[in-house]
Amino acid sequence: MSEAILKALDAVEGKLTAMSQKADGEMKSLGKVSEDTKTALDTIGIEQRTLADRMLALEQKSTATKDDEVKVESPGAEFVKGAGYQARLKSPDQRGSVRMEVKNTITNAIGNTFSERRPGIVEGAFRVFTIEDLLTSIPTTSNAIDWVRENVFTNAAAETAEGVQKPQSSLTFVPGTMPVSTIAHFIKITRQLAMDNAALAAYINRRMIYGVNLRVENQLVAGNGTAPNLNGLTNAGNFTAHGYTAASLTALGLSPTNRFDLIGKMMGDAALADYPSDVVILNTGDWWTMRLAKDGQGRYLLGDPGSSVPPSLFGRPVVASNAMTAGNVWVGSLAQAATLHNREGVVVEISDSDENNFQLNLLTIRAERRLALTVEKPAAARYGALVPA
Template identity: 30%
Template sequence: MTITFPALDEAEGKLNHVRKSLADVFAEAGETLDMDKVKSIEGDSAAKVEWIRAKNAEIDELAVKVEGLREVGKAAQKAREGEKGDRPAEPGDERGQRDAGTKSIGELFTASQAYKGRQGSSGPEAHLDVEVKTLFQTTAGWLPETTRTGRVVPFATRPIQVIDLIPGNTTGQAAVVYMEETTFTNAAAETAEGGTYQEAALALTEQTSPVRKIAVWLPVTDEQLEDEPQARGYINNRLPFMLRQRLDGQILTGNGTAPNLRGILNTVGIQTQAKGTDPTPDAVYKAMVKGRVVGRAMPDAVVFHPTNWQDVRLLRTADGIYIWGSPSEAGPARIWGLPVAESDAITLGTALVGDFGNFSELTTRRGVDVQVTNSHGTFFIEGKQAIRADMRVALVIYRPAAFITVTGL
């Protein structure tokens, strides 16, 4: 639920006003961004571009202010409702687990009976529960000991780019079940004395988002595991990263057919805004307006494919002036005040505008669970260990209309 109070309403109103004024200028300039067509701003092209940059900076500043006020409002509401604040942590409570101090997977693994007691015909198993959204770096394997520099060059692979846009929660069930208001007929009307009241209608529909498992395993030799610091780093990094990378892509493009999650782009009810002949910023702004007017939401982020964001970053006026800042500047990673997440998991030519904070949720049934044994196949006589990792999560899109794809980029 979006939290509102006077200061937030005022800041959001000012932000939307500045966004509208900048959108009007882009509309005047047309698809070719010809500054000579812009009559609402005085001066030459350079002066008009400086005005646009100033408005962009003002939008970014106001957007950050609005984000901060929203967090303050949410914190105030939680304080009023006493949300989890008046009770001690219960078993399985994620808060209690964090307060107790989070150990890394490698530390848990090397301290476990599975690692210490792996001698014998069948090594024991260890179940290590770790939160899904912990940040991991990457590493690789080690050859027999030799003099090395200590530097490990990670394999070139897609980073985690979308997970942190989605709020997290936990569940003890096999699915997340919730009620959606699917009928809202507001018949409220002015009524004369003694007149008949108009009948309204409300209806709720039960919705379900199933928990899905993402899993991977890796064979490792006893020799690698005997070097404890390297084994710790190895387990810490690669397997959890593989799981989270797969989850990152499923959030966007999962097809929903078991055992896949249903990603946002394949969720029934999301909206679409075609770019057509509009400049990309105009199309994104129109998508934001659809999110507010049809979805009754406040978009808080945009996901671009890096190649499509490149086109935005390189936008120039008809006489060659860069809109998003000169090549000597980093340039803002925002558009219309919304933070931009670059992900090559999204379909090239498509961007996603959405209210991720209020109408999506990544619910964890079980975090990253690691098990190890030498009882797989002939691993015992080959001196190998089988290490497997998995997690169980559900992706919930509470209001599909709060998400809008921008196509044809």
């Protein structure tokens, strides 16, 4: 049986060597290891560990002896064998109690345990990105975006009698410009890690891409517009403040603490301005506070927890994102309000020609992306405190 396992191990070693050479070749020629190769390496590694565990179990079984077994006496048996009880048997007239201390049974005294290696990497948190998918996205080949936005439209159109001068309307415009921003970061790893642990190297590449896109989502919402930052949806000038206070909502017969009332009013105001809203953006925590709201009978206002209906308010989809500041809400027509301009997708590059990398046998992995967000219609968006003061 052990000979068969040894032969299988030799075969697995051969496959592992061949696949490692393939991974090295891909890393040198492509700068990364293909998904197929990474999957094959993981599979071979699992097979190798399984065979090694079987071989170890056989060796332990063959060398085990009866001397290794520890006989554990029951408390009663230990009591009967104890010196106090035996002395009592010899002197039945002796008075007093017989005391015995039962100690914890110690097992595995020689540390005969072995760790189990889990395949793959235990990942950290990965946010599900939602904002970018809702934006109108177009490619660009420039380093800056210029646009002209309507400022004021005075509509004088009216019914006109024959022979009478027609009324004149007027339009004014405001130019706008936004540079393309670069969002990037880098990390250093050893050349040995890149060559010897393809799965870990691939995971690092994935994390680098995720880090760029995480920053992009935060900037799309909260970027302050000062170069090199993006000009986010909630930056001053990119929205119309909802303008409500606790007093003004109360005067309208609405509750200043009822988040549903405020969002409904914001939607109504957007529709009155001819910008019917297509999305509500809330902080994740704020959304779950609303989702768990109940009526006087303990029923969920937004439906049974078992419902699979996508989150929505007043028929409009809700996007919950940690990029949105807690306590605030954005309501509007995202398709009309803003445009995402993609100059370059996430690019991952690896180099040993950075600082003293060559001397230290290090590799620098850099990930970066270039894009710009333009908010052409601030009137199509409403933003402000979710519970006004």
